[in-house]
Structures are given as structure tokens and as C-alpha cells.
Amino acid sequence: MSLVTHLGFPRIGRKRELKRALENYWRGDSNADALQATARELRQRHWALARKAGTDVVPVNDFSLYDHVLDTAVLFDAIPTRYRPLLADDPLRGYFALARGHKRDGHDLHALEMTKWFDTNYHYLVPELERGQRFALVGDKPVAEFLEAKALGHDARPVLLGPVSFLLLAKTVDGSDRLDLLDALLPAYAELLEKLHTAGADWLQLDEPCLALDLCDSARAAYRRAYAQLNVLARRPRLLLATYFGALDDNLELAATLGIDGLHVDLVRAPQQLDAVLKSLPARAVLSAGVVDGRNIWRSAPDQTLALLRRAHQQLGDERLWLAPSCSLLHTPIDLEPETALDPQLRGWLSFARQKLEELRWYADALAGNAEAQARLDAQQSVLTQRQHAPGVVRPRVRERLAALGPGSSQRQSDYPTRRTLQAKALALPPLPTTTIGSFPQTDELRQARAAHRAGRLGDDEYEALLRREVEIAVRFQEEAGLDVLVHGEPERNDMVEYFGEQLEGFAFTKQGWVQSYGSRCVKPPIIYGDVARPKPMTVAWSRYAQSLTTRPMKGMLTAPVTMLQWSFVRDDLPRSEVCGQIALALRDEVRDLEAAGIRVIQIDEPALREGLPLRRADWPAYLAWAVRSFRITASGVDDATQIHTHMCYSEFNDIIEAVAAMDADVISIETSRSRMELLDAFVRFQYPNEIGPGVYDIHSPRVPDTAEITALLRKALDVLTPQQLWVNPDCGLKTRGWPEVDAALRKMVAAAQAMRATLAAA
Numbered sequence: 001m002s003l004v005t006h007l008g009f010p011r012i013g014r015k016r017e018l019k020r021a022l023e024n025y026w027r028g029d030s031n032a033d034a035l036q037a038t039a040r041e042l043r044q045r046h047w048a049l050a051r052k053a054g055t056d057v058v059p060v061n062d063f064s065l066y067d068h069v070l071d072t073a074v075l076f077d078a079i080p081t082r083y084r085p086l087l088a089d090d091p092l093r094g095y096f097a098l099a100r101g102h103k104r105d106g107h108d109l110h111a112l113e114m115t116k117w118f119d120t121n122y123h124y125l126v127p128e129l130e131r132g133q134r135f136a137l138v139g140d141k142p143v144a145e146f147l148e149a150k151a152l153g154h155d156a157r158p159v160l161l162g163p164v165s166f167l168l169l170a171k172t173v174d175g176s177d178r179l180d181l182l183d184a185l186l187p188a189y190a191e192l193l194e195k196l197h198t199a200g201a202d203w204l205q206l207d208e209p210c211l212a213l214d215l216c217d218s219a220r221a222a223y224r225r226a227y228a229q230l231n232v233l234a235r236r237p238r239l240l241l242a243t244y245f246g247a248l249d250d251n252l253e254l255a256a257t258l259g260i261d262g263l264h265v266d267l268v269r270a271p272q273q274l275d276a277v278l279k280s281l282p283a284r285a286v287l288s289a290g291v292v293d294g295r296n297i298w299r300s301a302p303d304q305t306l307a308l309l310r311r312a313h314q315q316l317g318d319e320r321l322w323l324a325p326s327c328s329l330l331h332t333p334i335d336l337e338p339e340t341a342l343d344p345q346l347r348g349w350l351s352f353a354r355q356k357l358e359e360l361r362w363y364a365d366a367l368a369g370n371a372e373a374q375a376r377l378d379a380q381q382s383v384l385t386q387r388q389h390a391p392g393v394v395r396p397r398v399r400e401r402l403a404a405l406g407p408g409s410s411q412r413q414s415d416y417p418t419r420r421t422l423q424a425k426a427l428a429l430p431p432l433p434t435t436t437i438g439s440f441p442q443t444d445e446l447r448q449a450r451a452a453h454r455a456g457r458l459g460d461d462e463y464e465a466l467l468r469r470e471v472e473i474a475v476r477f478q479e480e481a482g483l484d485v486l487v488h489g490e491p492e493r494n495d496m497v498e499y500f501g502e503q504l505e506g507f508a509f510t511k512q513g514w515v516q517s518y519g520s521r522c523v524k525p526p527i528i529y530g531d532v533a534r535p536k537p538m539t540v541a542w543s544r545y546a547q548s549l550t551t552r553p554m555k556g557m558l559t560a561p562v563t564m565l566q567w568s569f570v571r572d573d574l575p576r577s578e579v580c581g582q583i584a585l586a587l588r589d590e591v592r593d594l595e596a597a598g599i600r601v602i603q604i605d606e607p608a609l610r611e612g613l614p615l616r617r618a619d620w621p622a623y624l625a626w627a628v629r630s631f632r633i634t635a636s637g638v639d640d641a642t643q644i645h646t647h648m649c650y651s652e653f654n655d656i657i658e659a660v661a662a663m664d665a666d667v668i669s670i671e672t673s674r675s676r677m678e679l680l681d682a683f684v685r686f687q688y689p690n691e692i693g694p695g696v697y698d699i700h701s702p703r704v705p706d707t708a709e710i711t712a713l714l715r716k717a718l719d720v721l722t723p724q725q726l727w728v729n730p731d732c733g734l735k736t737r738g739w740p741e742v743d744a745a746l747r748k749m750v751a752a753a754q755a756m757r758a759t760l761a762a763a
Contacts, residue, residue, distance in 0.1 A: 001318050001364055001367070001368045002318050002321045002322060002367055003057060003321075003322045003364075004054055004055050004056050004057075004322070004323050004324075004357070004360045005055060005056060005057040005058075005322055006050065006055060006058075006059060006294075006325050006328075006356075006360075007062075007159065007242055007244070007294070007325065007327060007328045008159060008327075008328030008329060008330055009046045009050060009058075009062060009063075009328075009329050009330070009353060010046075010330055010332065010333070010334050010353055010516065011062075011064060011330070011516060012515075012522055013042050013045075013334075014334045014335055014514075015512065016514050016522055017038055017041075018042055018065075018520070019521075021034065021039070022035065022065065022066075026096070026702075032092050035092075039065060040148070043060075043145065044148075044152060046334075047060075047149055047154050049334075049335075050357055053354050053361065054360065054362075054364075055357050055360075055361075056155060057155045057157050058155070058156050058157070059156070059158070060142070060146050060149045060156045060159065061141060061142040061146070061158045061159050061160060062159045062330075065095070066095070066125070066519050067099065067123075067125050067518065067519070068124070069117075069124040069126075069127065069161060070095070070099055070112070070124070070125040071141065072160070072161045072166055073098075073125070073127040073170075074095060074098075074138075075137065075138065075139045075142070076137060076138070076188045077134070077136045077137075077138045077188075078128075078133065078135060078170070080112075080173075083097055083098055083109060085107070086102060086107050097109050097111075098111065098112050098125065099111060099112065099125055099519060100700070100702065100703075101698065101701035101702070101703040102703065103702075103703040103704070108703075110698070110701070110703070111125075111701045111703075112126055112127070113125070113126040113128070114126065114700065116610070118209060118245050118615060119612060120245075120611070121331075121517055121566060121567055121608070122516065122517065122518065123518035124518075126170060126171050127169070127170035127171070128170070128171060128173055129167075129178060130172055130173050130176065131172070131180070133181050133184060134184060135181075137188045137191045137192050137195075140195070142158045142192065142196060143158075143192075143195050143196060143199050146158050146196065146199055146200075146201055147199055150199075157202075157203045157205055157240070158196055158204050158205065158237075159204075159205045159207065160204065160205070160206055162206040162207055162241070163182065163186060164179075164208060164210065164219065164222050164223050164226050165207065165208045165210040165211075166185070167179055167182060167185065167222070168210045168219065169210070177218070179218055179219065182222050182225060183225075186229050186230070189230065190229065190233055190236075193230065193233055193235075193237065194235045194236060197235045197237055198235070202238060203237050203238045203239075203261075204236070204237040204239055204240065205240045205242050206240065206241055206242065207242045208223070208241055208242065208255075209242075209243060209244055209245055211223075211243045211248060211251045211255055212243055212247065212251070212266070212615050213615050213616070214616055214617055220251075220254055223255075224254070224257075227239075227258035227259055227260065231258075231259040238261035238262065239261050240261065240262035240263070240264060240288060241255060241260040241262065241263050241264065242264040243255065243263070243264060243265055243266065244264070244265075244266045244269075244290060245269065245327060246269055246270055246614075247265075247266070247270030247272070247273040248265065248270075248273060248277070249273070249616070252277065252280050253280060256281060257282075259282075260282075260285065261285055261286065262285055262286035262287070263277070263281060263285060263286070263287060264287075264288035264289075264290060264322075264324060265287070265289070265290060266326040267290050267308055267326065268291065268292070268293045268294075268295075268300075268326035269326060271304070274289075274308055274311065274312065275311075281316075284320070285320070286319075286320050286321070286322055287316055287322065288322040288323075289308070289312055289321060289322065289323055289324065290324050290325055291305050291323060291324075291360075291363065292305070292351070292359050293356075294325035294326045294329050294330075294331060294356070295326065295327060295331045295332070296332070296572060297333070297350050297352060297513075297569045298349060298569075298571075299348075299349055299351040299359065299380055299383075299384060300351070300380075302363075302377035302378070302380055302381045303381050305363060306367075309321075309363055310367070313367050318367075318368070323360045323363055324360065325356055325360070329356065330515075330516065332353045332515065333510065333513035333514060333515060333524075334352060334514075335353065335354045335512075336351065336352040336354070338511065338512050339510050339511060339512070339513065341511060342508065342510065343508070345390055346508055346529055348383045349383065349384065349529070361373075362377055387573065388573065392505065392529070392530040392531075393530040393531070393573075394530070394531060395531035395533060398531040398532065398533050398582055398585075399531065401585060402578070402581045402582055402585060405585075409633055410629050410632035410633050411632070412636050412638075412640065412664060413639065413640050416664065416666065416689055416690050419640045419641075419643075419666060420666070422640045422641040423640075423641055423642075423666060425641075426600055426641045427485075427600065427601070427643065429484055429553075430484060430757060431723050431724070431757050431760060431761075432714070432723065432726050432727070432728050432753045432756055432757055432760075433485055433727055433728070434482070434727075434728045434729065434750050435483060435487070435693070435727065435728075436487055436729055436733075436734060436746070437487075437603075437605075437669060437699075437729060437731075437733045437734070438487050438490055438496075438555070438557045438603065438605070438733045439487075439490040439496075439735035440474045440489035440490070440491070440734050440735070440742065441734060441737055441739050442735050442736075446466070446491055449463060450463075450494065467491050467542075468545065470489060470491035471489055471491060471545065471546050471549070474487070474488060474489030474491070475489075475546060475549045475550050479550060481743075481746050481747050481750055482754070483552075483750060484552065484553075485552065485553045485554075485555055486546070486552050486553065486554050487546075487555050488542055488543060488545075488554065488557070490733075490735070495523055496563075496733075497523075497525070497559055497563065497564055497567045497568060498523075498524060498526055499559075500558070500559055500564065500587075501526035501564070502526075503534070503536075503538040504533065504534055504538075504586055505531075505532065505535060506529065506530040506533065506582070507528055507529075507532070507568070508526065508527040509527070512524075513525065518700075521736065523567065525567055525569050526569070527568065527569045528565075528568045528569065528571050529571055530571070532579065532586055533582070533586060534589050534590065537593045538590055539556060539557065539558065539590060540556075540593050540594055540597050543556045543557075543597065543599050544597045544598065544599070547597075547598060553601045554601070555599075555601045555645065556594040556599040556602040557603050558590060558591065558594075558634075559605050560587070560604045560606035560609075560630075560634060560646065561580045561584040561587060561606075561630040561631065562580060562606055562609050562627045563605060563608040564580075564583045565579060565580045565608075566608035567608060577630075580626060580627065581626070581629075581630055581633070583630070584630040584631070584633040584634045585633065587604070588633055588635075588636075588637050591635060591638060592637045595642050599642075600641065600643065601642075601645065602638070602642060602643070602644055603644075603646065603647060604634055604635055604644060604645070604646050605646060606631055606646045606647070606648060607648050609627060609631075610653065620656075624659040628659055628662050628663055632663065635663075635664075643667065644667075645665060645668070645669065646663065646665040646668050646669075647668070647669045647670070647732075648660075648668065648671070649671040649695075649731060653670070654685070657685070657686040657688070658686065660688075661686070661688055661689060661690070665690065666690055667690065667691040667692070667727060668690065668692055669692070669693035669694075669727065669729050670692065670693070670694055670695065671695045671732060672694040672696075672717075672731065688721075688725075691724075691725045691726070692717075692721055692726065693726075693727030693728065693729040694721075695731020695732065696713045696728060696729070696730065696749060696752070697709075697730055697749065698731060699730050699731060699733065699734055699736070699737055700732065700736070702741055704748070705745060705748060706748065707748040707751045707752045707755070710749055711752040711755060711756060714726070714728065714752060714753070714756050715756075723760050728753040728756075729749075730746075
């Protein structure tokens with residue numbers, strides 16, 4: 001019978017147990033032993049769950065206290081010098097300093113740069129390397145977790161980020177070539193392979209997701225050199241080379257000739273590659289077929305999936321065919337069973353991590369001729385076939401409206417220079433205007449009130465009164481701190497996507513469908529199951545109220561269509577471009593209603609534009625065309641004097657700067673603090689015509705910057721931008737920070753902007 005396995009499991013826990021353990025430790029409310037005990041309990045619980053669901057082999061070392069790429073850097077001692085004293089004194093605090101920054105006990109450390117893991121909403125820490133970097137195996141985490149699983153009776157396979165992908169995902173601080181460090185890195189990998197072999201590991205999964213990208217000749221040569229050296233080791237586990245998020249395509253021959261013992265491929269995103277993979281697979285090598293979606297929550301279609309598997313099984317037989325999800329299950333919630341409040345019909349279409357493993361078991365059993373498993377799959381196919389006829393899935397009026405859009409629907413009335421003149425007159429802002437990205441701290445009192453309101457323990461009037469107080473607190477603080485363009489603080493919002501999805505038709509929501517975004521930060525992605533429409537205004541009342549409290553400009557705040565799409569579990573029965581267009585139309589109506597309510601600055605956040613970019617460059621133009629058009633549909637229904645902002649975070653813009661400019665937002669704010677303004681290099685090559693707010697401090701770290709530090713960043717920004725272009729703001733919203741940090745940081749930010757204005761005026 002074909003073996004059932006998976007590539008990795010969600011870490012956070014069904015009830016976010018890891019989140020709470022981490023935050024207790026960071027606050028000093030618990031110690032390292034308590035944190036490690038929670039981590040151990042979660043690992044063991046998830047191994048047992050996977051086995052019970054039908055998995056034959058469980059991965060180990062897929063668990064992380066923060067991020068698996070950071071774990072790899074620490075494992076091989078790829079640590080920048082400035083962190084070493086803290087790591088030597090307290091390894092766990094040093095580890096979290098790399099992830100979050102650290103400013104106390106004589107240490108002042110910025111966090112490592114953070115960016116998106118390929119085209120997902122998971123963020124990884126970018127390893128920081130330099131010419132002459134030395135590596136060494138300094139930990140035993142993969143070995144220890146393998147032995148832990150083995151002692152519990154599990155057949156386990158260690159997982160490790162492969163050496164070439166590790167280097168390609170890192171950055172060098174001196175401009176040297178990352179791949180020049182491969183020969184220094186490989187001995188540390190070789191030592192770990194030998195230790196795993198000694199511990200009894202039969203297989204090692206080496207994740208090389210970069211094989212799904214366009215590769216240059218030097219990267220291809222690095223793959224050949226790396227695996228040639230690892231393959232000649234006399235004592236090593238067998239190697240499963242894992243690729244995912246796309247097709248191997250022109251890298252298939254490379255992957256097949258690396259001497260590996262097994263190959264995992266993504267047959268959900270790229271089912272068309274199966275025949276080529278079967279033809280190229282080395283003799284006696286195992287194929288791990290990723291046939292259920294590790295990134296979405298829809299049940300697989302048995303008619304299509306069994307057809308793929310039977311073709312593979314016919315050629316490979318039981319021993320050489322493994323069944324797995326397309327990628328790690330990190331990107332899905334753990335278990336559908338608690339979601340009893342979901343519509344039963346919708347629930348029948350869904351599959352979370354546990355259910356995906358059960359599906360794989362049914363497929364393996366059906367291939368072996370098990371009638372009960374085949375009957376379950378037949379029933380699943382029957383349920384999915386009826387999906388298009390279910391209420392709310394198809395709304396003809398929405399589709400007709402989208403089809404009727406003409407070219408003018410995505411065009412502002414006038415060009416940017418004309419709009420700038422009118423907006424300057426209407427808003428009367430000083431040079432280097434200051435603002436924030438949107439949210440202010442969500443206190444324990446606010447979260448408890450929201451939970452009580454949802455549970456019916458707090459009435460509507462009492463809850464609204466509390467929210468109004470929170471809005472007024474945020475407005476008065478911003479006025480007193482000296483900010484120029486204000487926000488209402490968003491106390492009524494739980495999540496920037498979920499809040500809007502709850503007010504749109506076509507969306508559904510879970511109670512415990514948590515997915516890790518980074519560290520302890522978790523989100524509950526909405527489920528887009530049907531055509532999207534807006535029944536009524538969503539934000540107008542709160543924006544109007546906030547504007548009534550002040551004479552300064554108040555920003556209306558919306559989440560843009562591509563981000564709504566990317567940060568949801570999107571229906572798989574309609575092109576993503578069409579779903580995005582439906583969302584854009586709903587948001588366009590909201591933008592026009594905000595303007596009618598007197599809101600003259602409207603921010604439409606699009607942080608996921610770069611995240612949604614296809615992995616292969618050949619697919620970029622088509623995506624960018626519909627993504628940019630969707631934003632412009634949202635933003636283009638207002639007068640020239642209304643200023644449209646957008647916000648993007650943790651994205652590399654160099655390759656898509658023309659598309660960013662084509663969005664034609666009057667002001668764009670971007671994350672640049674962790675990269676120390678490196679992202680502004682894109683604006684050197686391309687003369688960005690509109691206004692820009694490069695983030696001047698990192699809100700994902702508790703570290704509060706000094707005024708001089710912010711001033712230095714503003715000077716760097718002015719090397720690239722004109723004073724007329726430059727806005728001053730944090731790099732993201734402030735929801736996850738505490739009020740003392742926010743108060744101190746924003747006052748220093750305003751002081752830096754005022755000092756820079758004085759300098760410019762004197763010059």
C-alpha cells in the first residue's frame with residue numbers, strides 16, 4: 001500500500017497555545033522551561049493527531065518557536081556578530097532578539113529583516129550573511145526531535161531547509177554573492193546528516209522550494225555541487241528532495257539528476273507536470289505526490305485526484321509512491337471538527353490539516369482496492385458536484401456588473417500633478433506630513449469587551465459607547481502628539497480582512513481557524529465561498545464620527561482587493577482575477593460613500609500585492625494587469641481633491657515598481673525600517689512620481705527608536721526622494737503594540753519630522 005505522509009504541520013496549536021506561551025515568556029510571566037514544555041506538548045500532540053488521521057510517517061523539526069528559516073540560521077551558526085554576546089549569555093533571549101529586536105541590559109539590537117515566504121502570508125526572518133562567513137553545526141534540534149518522536153513509537157522523518165534554498169533566501173550585507181558561501185556551509189550540513197544517520201533516521205526531507213523559481217546558471221551549478229557532495233557521504237539518511245508552490249518545469253531535469261532518493265512535487269498547483277515527472281524520475285526513486293492542497297481549505301475532487309494517482313501508481317507501484325499534501329500544512333488551520341457554527345453544507349466542502357491527512361488515507365486505501373475508502377471518496381465527489389447550485393455561490397447581478405465595467409472605471413479624473421495641486425489646497429499640510437498606518441493598540445479591555453459583545457454578555461449600546469471612547473482617546477492623543485493626518489484607531493476591528501469580510505456577502509468565518517503569520521501573530525482567514533457583494537456601508541459611520549472630533553484630516557481606512565483575496569481562503573471554482581474584481585467593486589462603493597461623508601483622505605491598504613506575484617516571471621504580466629486594475633477600480637470613483645493612500649509592507653518592490661506606480665495612489669507608505677531604507681533603492685532606478693511614506697520605525701518589535709535614529713532614516717530617504725514627496729510614518733499598524741511604546745515612538749517620530757522641517761526651511 002502507498003505510504004501516507006506530510007511535509008510539516010501547523011505549529012501554533014488549535015487554540016493558539018504556542019502564541020500564549022510565547023507572549024507570557026516575552027512579558028516575563030513565565031520562564032523558558034514553561035515555554036519549552038508547551039512546545040514539547042504541542043509537538044507530541046500533533047504527531048499523535050497525524051498518526052490517528054492515518055499518516056504512516058510524521059515529519060519532525062518542522063516545529064519552531066518562531067520561524068524555521070531562523071532556526072536553520074541558528075542551527076548552522078549563521079549569526080551576525082552584534083547578536084553573539086546576548087546569544088552567549090542567554091541563547092533563548094538571543095534567538096528572540098534576532099526575531100523581535102532587543103533594547104535593554106546594555107543591548108540595543110534591531111530585529112532581522114522579515115519578508116514573505118514565497119507567495120504566502122507567512123513571514124520568515126531573512127538570514128544576514130557576509131563574505132567569508134563561517135558556518136558550524138551548533139545545535140541538535142533536528143536530532144533531538146527525531147529521537148523524541150522515535151521514543152514515542154513514531155516512524156519519523158526529519159525536515160530541514162535545503163542548503164541552496166537557505167542561501168538563496170538569505171541576504172548578504174556587503175554585496176557579495178550568497179552562493180559563494182556554499183562550500184563553507186556544506187560541511188555543517190554533512191555533519192548533521194551523519195548525526196541523523198547515527199540516530200537512526202532512514203530518510204531526511206530537504207526542502208528546496210527555490211526549485212520552483214526561475215534560476216540563474218550559478219544557482220543551478222550550486223544545486224549540482226551541493227547534492228554531489230551530500231550524496232557521496234558514506235553515512236547519511238536517504239534524501240527526499242521537496243519542492244512546492246509550483247511546477248519544476250525547466251528545473252525538472254536538474255532536480256532529477258541530483259542523485260536524490262525521492263522527489264516531492266506539488267500536483268495541486270501544477271498537476272500538468274505529473275507525466276514529465278514520471279518520465280524523469282530516477283530508477284528506484286520514490287515520488288511523493290502532493291495531491292491535496294496544503295494552502296487552501298477545500299476538499300479535493302476525488303475524480304481528478306484519483307486519476308492522477310492511478311497514473312502514478314500504475315508506473316511506480318506501492319513502494320515508490322507516497323501520498324502527501326502539496327506543501328507543509330503550516331498554511332491551514334488544524335481541525336475542522338470544532339467549527340460547528342458553520343453552515344453544514346459549506347462545512348461539507350472544507351478540509352483542514354487533520355481532514356487532509358484523512359483524505360490522503362482514503363486515497364491510499366482506495367488505490368489498494370478498499371471499497372469503504374472508495375465509497376467515502378465517491379460521497380465526497382457527489383457533495384462537491386452540487387456546490388455550484390448552493391445558495392449564495394452564484395449571484396448573477398454581481399457577475400453582470402463586473403462584466404459591464406468599461407475602461408473609465410479604472411481611471412482617476414485627472415493626472416497626479418493636477419490632483420496634487422487640488423489636494424494641497426484642500427488639506428493644507430506642512431512639509432513632511434506625519435501620520436500613522438491605521439490601527440492603535442488593542443488593549444485587553446477592548447478585546448474582552450469584543451468577546452463579551454460577540455457572546456451576548458455586552459449590549460450593543462454599551463459596546464458602541466466603549467468604542468467611541470477608544471476612538472476619542474486615539475484622536476486626542478494624535479492631536480496632542482502633533483500628528484498631521486489622523487486615524488480613528490480601528491478599535492471596532494478584529495482583523496483588517498476579517499472585519500470587512502464579515503460585512504460582505506460571499507464570505508464565511510471560522511471560530512478557531514487560526515493560521516500563523518509570523519512568530520506569535522495569528523490570523524483567521526475568511527473563507528470566500530460565493531460571489532462577493534456589499535449590502536451596506538461598512539466604515540462610514542466610524543470615519544464620520546472620528547472626523548467630527550477634530551479639524552485635522554481624518555483618514556478613512558479600507559483593505560484593498562488583492563489583500564482581501566490573498567489573506568482569505570479563496571474559492572477554487574472561479575478564477576482569482578474574477579473574485580478580485582468582485583471585491584474591488586464592493587470596495588469602490590465604500591470609497592465613494594466615505595467621500596460623500598466628508599472624508600478627504602482614504603487609505604486603501606494593499607500589502608499583499610507583491611505577495612500575490614506568481615513565482616515565475618512569465619506569469620507576472622497577467623497577474624499584475626488584473627491586480628493593478630482591481631486596485632484602480634476601487635480607488636478611481638472619487639474627485640481629484642480626495643487623496644488616495646495605499647500601504648504595503650514586507651515586500652521587495654524593485655521588480656514591480658512600475659506596477660506600483662501604475663496603481664496611481666497619491667501616497668504610498670511602505671516598510672523600510674528593518675531594511676534600513678534599502679527598499680528605497682527601487683525608487684532610485686525608477687523615478688516614482690507620487691508621494692511616499694517610508695516607514696521610519698519597526699512596529700513588529702517592542703524596541704522604541706531614538707529621535708536621532710529616525711532623523712537619520714529621514715536623511716537617507718531624502719537622498720532618494722524630494723521633500724515634496726516624503727511623508728513620515730511607522731512601517732505598519734500599531735494594533736499589536738502597547739500604549740507606552742506607541743506614545744514614546746510616535747512622539748519621537750513627530751519630533752524628528754519637525755526637526756527635519758526646520759533643517760529644510762533653514763536650507
